[in-house]
Amino acid sequence: MKNYPLWKxxxxxxxxxxxxxxxxxxxxxxxxxxxxxxxxxxxxxLDLQGGSYLLLEVQSDVLFKEELENISDSIxxxxxxxxxxxxxxxxxxxxxxxxxxxxxxxxxxxxxFMKNYNNVNIVINNNxxxxxxxxxxxxxxRESALKQSLEIVRKxxxxxxxxxxxxxxxxxxxxxxQLPGVKDPERIxxxxxxxxxxxxxxxxxxxxxxxxxxxxPFGKLIVSDFYDSTTKYxxxxxxxxxxxxxxxxxxxxxxxxxxxxxFRFDTTGAQKFGKATSENVGKxxxxxxxxxxxxxxxxxxxxxxxxxxxxxxxxxxxxADLAVLLRAGALPxxxxxxxxxSVGASLGSDSIDAGxxxxxxxxxxxxxxMILIYGIFGLLASISLIINLFIIIALLGIIxxxxxxxxxxxxxxxxxIAVDANVLIFERIKEEFSKKTKTLSAIKNGFDKAxxxxxxxxxxTLIASLLLFVFGSGPIKGFSITLSLGIFASMFxxxxxxxxxxxxxxSFSKKKEINL
Amino acid sequence: MxxxxxxxxxxxxxxxxxxxxxxxxxxIFLIVISVxxxxxxxxxxxxxxxxxxxxEVTTKTSDIGELxxxxxxxxxxxxxxxxxxxxxxxIRLQNNSNEESIxxxxxxxxxxxDKVEEFRRSEFVGPTIxxxxxxxxxxxxxxxxxxxxxxxxxxxxWQFGFGAVVALTHDVLxxxxxxxxxxxxxxxxxxxxxxxxxxxxxxxxxxxxxxIRENLRKYKKLDMKELFNISIxxxxxxxxxxxxxxxxxxxxxxxxxxxxxxxxxxAMVIGVIVGTYSSIFIAxxxxxxxxxxxxxxx
Numbered sequence: 001m002k003n004y005p006l007w008k009x010x011x012x013x014x015x016x017x018x019x020x021x022x023x024x025x026x027x028x029x030x031x032x033x034x035x036x037x038x039x040x041x042x043x044x045x046l047d048l049q050g051g052s053y054l055l056l057e058v059q060s061d062v063l064f065k066e067e068l069e070n071i072s073d074s075i076x077x078x079x080x081x082x083x084x085x086x087x088x089x090x091x092x093x094x095x096x097x098x099x100x101x102x103x104x105x106x107x108x109x110x111x112x113f114m115k116n117y118n119n120v121n122i123v124i125n126n127n128x129x130x131x132x133x134x135x136x137x138x139x140x141x142r143e144s145a146l147k148q149s150l151e152i153v154r155k156x157x158x159x160x161x162x163x164x165x166x167x168x169x170x171x172x173x174x175x176x177x178q179l180p181g182v183k184d185p186e187r188i189x190x191x192x193x194x195x196x197x198x199x200x201x202x203x204x205x206x207x208x209x210x211x212x213x214x215x216x217p218f219g220k221l222i223v224s225d226f227y228d229s230t231t232k233y234x235x236x237x238x239x240x241x242x243x244x245x246x247x248x249x250x251x252x253x254x255x256x257x258x259x260x261x262x263f264r265f266d267t268t269g270a271q272k273f274g275k276a277t278s279e280n281v282g283k284x285x286x287x288x289x290x291x292x293x294x295x296x297x298x299x300x301x302x303x304x305x306x307x308x309x310x311x312x313x314x315x316x317x318x319x320a321d322l323a324v325l326l327r328a329g330a331l332p333x334x335x336x337x338x339x340x341x342s343v344g345a346s347l348g349s350d351s352i353d354a355g356x357x358x359x360x361x362x363x364x365x366x367x368x369x370m371i372l373i374y375g376i377f378g379l380l381a382s383i384s385l386i387i388n389l390f391i392i393i394a395l396l397g398i399i400x401x402x403x404x405x406x407x408x409x410x411x412x413x414x415x416x417i418a419v420d421a422n423v424l425i426f427e428r429i430k431e432e433f434s435k436k437t438k439t440l441s442a443i444k445n446g447f448d449k450a451x452x453x454x455x456x457x458x459x460x461t462l463i464a465s466l467l468l469f470v471f472g473s474g475p476i477k478g479f480s481i482t483l484s485l486g487i488f489a490s491m492f493x494x495x496x497x498x499x500x501x502x503x504x505x506x507s508f509s510k511k512k513e514i515n516l
Numbered sequence: 517m518x519x520x521x522x523x524x525x526x527x528x529x530x531x532x533x534x535x536x537x538x539x540x541x542x543x544i545f546l547i548v549i550s551v552x553x554x555x556x557x558x559x560x561x562x563x564x565x566x567x568x569x570x571x572e573v574t575t576k577t578s579d580i581g582e583l584x585x586x587x588x589x590x591x592x593x594x595x596x597x598x599x600x601x602x603x604x605x606x607i608r609l610q611n612n613s614n615e616e617s618i619x620x621x622x623x624x625x626x627x628x629x630d631k632v633e634e635f636r637r638s639e640f641v642g643p644t645i646x647x648x649x650x651x652x653x654x655x656x657x658x659x660x661x662x663x664x665x666x667x668x669x670x671x672x673x674w675q676f677g678f679g680a681v682v683a684l685t686h687d688v689l690x691x692x693x694x695x696x697x698x699x700x701x702x703x704x705x706x707x708x709x710x711x712x713x714x715x716x717x718x719x720x721x722x723x724x725x726x727x728i729r730e731n732l733r734k735y736k737k738l739d740m741k742e743l744f745n746i747s748i749x750x751x752x753x754x755x756x757x758x759x760x761x762x763x764x765x766x767x768x769x770x771x772x773x774x775x776x777x778x779x780x781x782x783a784m785v786i787g788v789i790v791g792t793y794s795s796i797f798i799a800x801x802x803x804x805x806x807x808x809x810x811x812x813x814x
Contacts, residue, residue: 055645184635186622338642340621347572347636354774362768366761373757406705409769409777413712413784416765417719420758424723427754453726456671457719463663464715468708471656473649479708 004503012500015492016387022394040397045404046178047475048352050345052185054177055170056192056335058149060142061093063333064133067141068096071117071131076218078112095132103127142173145332150175153335155328156191175335183344187321195290195334196325198243201235202276203284203296210234226292227313233293235286240276245269249326251319257311259319263326270306278302289322355408363389363415370419374426380501381422381494388418388486388493395485404478414486420457421494424450440506447499454495458487528749532796533741539797543686550693557696562703563639565653567646569609569620572636573628578602586627591620600775604636653707657688660714668718672725675806680721683791683799687717691787705780713787716762720755720795727751728800732808740808744800752796759792 025041046053068091075098079086088099100106106124114122119137123130133141146169153175157165166178179188204220211234216222219238225231245265252262265273276285277299286296287310294312314322367385370378392411396403429446437445465487468480563570575583580596583605587594593610609620621638641649661681668677688710695702727747735743763785770781 057644336642337640339645340638340640342639343637344635346634351774351776354772354777358769358771358773361772362765365764365768369761369764405774405777406708406780409705409773409780412765412769412773413762416762417716417758419761420719420754423754423757423761427751427757430753431750453723456722456726460664460667460718460722461712461715463667464660464711464718467656467660467663468711471652471659472708473652473704476704476708479705483712 004500008496009500012496015391016497019387019391019394022398023390026393026397040394040400042393042396043400043402044348044352045402045407045475045478046180046341046348047343047405048348048403048408049180050183050343050348051178051180052182052188052342053340053474054179054185054188054192054337055339056149056153056175056177057338058142058145058173058175058332059334059336060138060145060173063141063145064094064138065091067133067137068094068131071120072096072098074116075109075113075129075131078109082109082112084109094138095130097128097130100127100129146173146175148332149335152329152331153177153192156324157188159324159328160188160191162188174338181345183342185340185342189337189340191321191324192335192337194325195331196243196322196328197290197330198246198326199239199288200241200273200276201237201239201286201288202280203286204234204236205284207234223286223288223291223293226289226294233286233296235288235293239288240285241265241269241272243326243330245272246326246329249323251316251323252309253316254309254311257309259314259316260309260311261314261319261323261326262309263307265306267306270304273306273308274302274304278304351405351408355405355412359389359408359412359415362412366415366419370422376505377426377429377502380498380505381419381426383501384422384493384498385415385418387497388489389415391489391493392482392485395489396482401481401485402478403482404475406475407478407482410479410482410486414483414490417461418486418490418493421450421454421490422498424453424457425494425498443502443506447495451495454491458491462487528752529745530749530752531745532748533745533801536797536801539793540801543794543798546693547686547689550689550696553693553696554689559692559696559702560699561650562701563608563641563646564704565646565650565702566610567641567643569624570637570639571607571621571624572599572638573605573607573632574603574634574636575605575631576633577631579631580605582631583607583628586631587624590623590627603633604775649704653704656707657710657714660711661685664714664718668722668725672729673808675803675808676725676729678806679799679802680718680725682802683721683794684714684717686794686798687713687787687790690790691783694786695783700779700782703779705777706783709780709783709787712784713791716788717791717794720758720791721799723754724748724751724795724800728803740804744803748796748800755792755795759788762788 022040025038072089072091076086079098079100082105084105085101086098087101090097090099103124103126106127106129109129110122110124113131119134119140121132121134123132150167150169154167157167157177157179162179162182164180166176168176170176177188179185182188201221201223207217207220210217210220211222211232214222214232216234216237219236221235221237223233223235225233245268246263247266247269249261249263252260254260281299281301284296284298286293288294295310297311310322363385367378367382370381370385372378374381389411392414395401401407425447428450429442432442432445433439462484465480465483469477469484472480573583580598580602584596587596587607591609595608597606597608598604599606607624609624621640625635625638661684664684665677665681668680691710691713694700695706700706724747727750728744731738731743731747731750735746738746766781766785766788770778770785773781
């Protein structure tokens, strides 16, 4: 082997050896292990192992509106103190405008208001005062809502007992969820579909006129009943205590009331609840969940222990789910599911089987074809192709890439394209032979001349493939990964390994001529 | 060996340049038809780009009519289709608002639960996402074109970059035309196919261009057409070989890779065939528009 430098041979051996060794975990072992070596196995994408993918969007618009409502309350209070009549309030997207009787004290109102708010812009035009939430404020609202939502979603998913979920933020206001093995995400969707904002309010049963005219006075709120939307309650706008003070909630069963959720407050919550109940014995308090009244029992005596139960017409599953939601805490804003993809395990394993068969059959035919055309060189190229496949699998395992169905397509495609570099080299060698160049120099020239073409041709394919990685989503990224790795592996196997094999073959056969 | 290597042309000497006009007219004709199809018939956009709901099921009775009679009265725009075999059925529903659609999956499942052996997959893509995916796909394709043009410009002269992109655009339009004609589902995977076709088409053109560049240095006095002919013939066996091995792999994928991947494999097959054709009959003749000599002579 005097024609092939030792250092190159060593590299070739090293790469092939590690290629074969590191493809073992992916090929032979299916189960997850902690072993450092076996951990280098290919992760299967959800489309191959079965599972659910959900993309959720935090509805931050709701929060802007809430913020505007707060601003509205604050301005109303201030104008009341200044004794100026407000004639109209108008909320639009991210701004709110107040029309006053006159423009006399608007500057004073503004100063007073700005003591508490600094993230808003205020415009005064005659007797209209306009408050606009600025972009920084919006951004910080959105950002904190996303962070909180992520945390709550994580808690809820954990509570649901899903194994190895992947929960991560995506873009400005989205959460990406991958749930391996979850075939039917119904329950998850249900758990995520509720904000689960729980608050306790005192009910005002005296002011029946407001209730009938459906117009809540300042500081009050009209809320409908969860089970019967025609039943309305007039409640205090400010809650006495809320879900953030809960430390535990459990589904429970009460022989008289049926399924219920029992809960326990922390110390602050217990104090607030105790105070509210002791001051209002004989009145009713409403348990409001996501804007509707679940139950509104009469307070018989002060509840100072800090625990209680919520009853309603729950089924046992509903009670258990509500308990999960209360334990995990409320979402700052509703989540909307904007994309969902679920694959059953059987479709996934069918896809894997089909992919394996397509790869193997494709490879056999490509090899046969190469051998028919190029004879012994074709055989060498085929060996190189098989090694190429091992290297791709090993690389996928080592970098912990996720193999998807399009990824398998990328591998099959690579099998077809990988021989290209070999073909380029062989054709060059053939040309050199036809020029009656001596065998060894013909081979050397062939490899050398084909090099720049191989590089140019492969780099253009790599460009397309990398762009797919940047712009592609999920499964498509998998395609670009296998294709890119395939291109690298095929360049190695053609330029280094086939080269090596060709020299090896020549030094053994000692032929002067070759029939290409 | 076995005399089979005769099917791959060696030392061929075809006069491609003499035929070029026929092929250019053929290509123009085909591209006009493709553009016509794309503008009037359009692509059969799948739910990735149009939004909507898809449910794949295997039925107990293999009776698509039975499912249709249950679902049709409930939904305005529901379509059912056999998928590979008569037992597997794909149900597609058009888009409503996000919340409605999420419930749609449940509603469909409830309605046909007793007739179904297994729910194989369900997908929902909301309107915001589908337009985003489409936009990103278009972005990826445009950036790919620009990046490839730039690379070829860097490595060759700019005329080659132009020629390669003309050939590439030809291949992409033709492939899209075929997809439109046959109403093949256009999904995210199709975008991947189109981008891979870009890569493949360029790959083929680059190999010929490489040889042209080499021959430009080697035969300084030769007539351009003659030089192009020699270059194409030099690389012809490689072009044919690589196309054939790629097609072998793709056919294997098409027939054995499963139903989900079939549209992808199909688009790739078309792209590889037209890419091979264009690297000879489009990419090279386009270079005749430019004068390489004497100013580009070294």
